Amino acid sequence: MSYLMAFIIGGILCVIGQLAMDLTKPGITPGHILVGFITGGAILSAVGLYQPLVDISGAGATIPLSGFGHSLAQGAIAGVKEKGLLGAFSGGVAATAAGITAAIVFGYLAAVIFNPKD
Amino acid sequence: MDEGKSEELKAAEKKEYQNLVNQVKPKPSVLANCLWAFVVGGLICVIAQMILNYLVSKGMSKSDAGSAVAVIMVFLGALLTGIGIYDKIGEKAGAGSIVPITGFSNVIVASALEFKREGYIFGVGARIFSIAGPTLLFGFTASVLIGLISYWFR
Numbered sequence: 001m002s003y004l005m006a007f008i009i010g011g012i013l014c015v016i017g018q019l020a021m022d023l024t025k026p027g028i029t030p031g032h033i034l035v036g037f038i039t040g041g042a043i044l045s046a047v048g049l050y051q052p053l054v055d056i057s058g059a060g061a062t063i064p065l066s067g068f069g070h071s072l073a074q075g076a077i078a079g080v081k082e083k084g085l086l087g088a089f090s091g092g093v094a095a096t097a098a099g100i101t102a103a104i105v106f107g108y109l110a111a112v113i114f115n116p117k118d
Numbered sequence: 119m120d121e122g123k124s125e126e127l128k129a130a131e132k133k134e135y136q137n138l139v140n141q142v143k144p145k146p147s148v149l150a151n152c153l154w155a156f157v158v159g160g161l162i163c164v165i166a167q168m169i170l171n172y173l174v175s176k177g178m179s180k181s182d183a184g185s186a187v188a189v190i191m192v193f194l195g196a197l198l199t200g201i202g203i204y205d206k207i208g209e210k211a212g213a214g215s216i217v218p219i220t221g222f223s224n225v226i227v228a229s230a231l232e233f234k235r236e237g238y239i240f241g242v243g244a245r246i247f248s249i250a251g252p253t254l255l256f257g258f259t260a261s262v263l264i265g266l267i268s269y270w271f272r
Contacts, residue, residue, distance in 0.1 A: 006167040007160035010218070014159025015152045017213030022148045030216045030225060031249040035256045037217055042260035046267070059167035062184060063191060064159070064217045065253070071184075072257050076265030080272060088265025092258060099188035099219065103250065106196040107226035111242045114200035116231040 006060035009053060013037075013064040034065055041069025046077070071095045151212050158207060158214035166191050166218075188219055195220030199227040225249040 017033045041064075044050040050070045053061040061067050072092040079091020093100070166187050173183040198204040204224050208215040215221050226246055233245035247254075 002171070003164050003167055006163045010163025011156035011160030011214075014155040014214040014217045017159075017217040018152050018155035019148070021213055022151055030221070031252060033213060033216050034222060034225065034249065034253040038253055038257040039260050042257065042264060046264040057163075059170050059187065060160075060163045063163045063166040063187075063219050065219060065222055066217075068188075068219060068222070069257055069260065072261035073264045076261040077268045080265050080269045085266075085269055088262055088269050091265055092261030096188075096257075098185040099192060100254065102189040102192045103196075103219075103223050103226055104246065106193050107223055107230060107246055107250075108242065110196040110200035110223075110227045111230035111234060111246065112238060114202075114227075114231065116234065117202040117205070 002058055005057040009057035009060035010064060011060075013061070013066060037065040038069040038072070041066025042073040043069075045070040045073035068096060068099065071099075154210050155212050155214035155217075158211035159217055160214075162191075162214070162218040162220055191219050192223040195223035196227050199224045200231075222250065222253065 017037065020033060020036065021028050041050060044066070050061065050066070051074075054067070054070065062070070072095065075095025076088055076092040079087025079089075079094065081087070083090070169190055170183055170187045173186055174180060178186065195204060198207075198220070204215065204220070205228065208221075208224070215224065226249070229248045229250075230242045230246040233241040235241065236245075
């Protein structure tokens with residue numbers, strides 16, 4: 001069951017990205033999609049609309065980049081509860097530190113080890 | 119008169135040429151693109167869910183397991199981009215390979231590789247952020263604004 005919901009919700013989020021690309025050609029690039037999803041996910045999360053999606057589909061909602069925005073938003077809100085104003089600045093990045101650091105370090109290693117394919 | 123005719127001819131030729139182009143050009147319909155994005159994006163999430171379930175079954179807390187899954191998926195995305203498989207998947211899958219977090223590591227590696235010949239510090243080191251940078255910037259900014267608003271209404 002959890003796999004089916006992960007598949008469906010994850011798939012639907014990707015279709016939203018695909019429609020944004022196909023229906024607005026050629027203005028929207030993969031970069032715009034990523035920026036849009038991380039920001040959109042953070043906003044939906046802040047108004048309480050993203051957590052229900054995570055509850056029903058698990059990785060289907062956390063693995064798309066909107067889930068990254070969700071972690072950033074919830075991290076900031078939890079940070080404020082814990083540390084006040086300072087938490088607004090530290091909470092988001094603290095909650096996503098593992099993924100962001102991994103992306104930069106593994107990304108760099110992959111770029112050093114491998115060569116561009118043509 | 120002559121000029122008008124040649125213009126008509128030009129228009130006709132243009133139309134014929136367009137028809138020819140349209141015949142030769144492969145036409146991936148929006149529907150087909152969406153189907154591919156749905157299936158590939160969905161499958162990536164299922165793989166992540168499998169890893170998540172495995173880690174939780176080994177006694178990891180849900181939030182730690184979530185972070186670990188992000189690290190693992192990012193690693194897989196970087197590796198598959200490095201060996202050239204991810205971009206092949208992306209040709210078909212479109213947003214199905216961009217929206218998941220593996221797509222985030224894909225754009226990091228792809229933009230870094232493109233500038234490898236400019237060196238490892240200011241080539242790879244700087245260009246690694248050409249798409250990741252704006253993404254993180256907007257993500258961090260949104261997060262801080264949300265934090266400030268929640269501080270205000272606390």
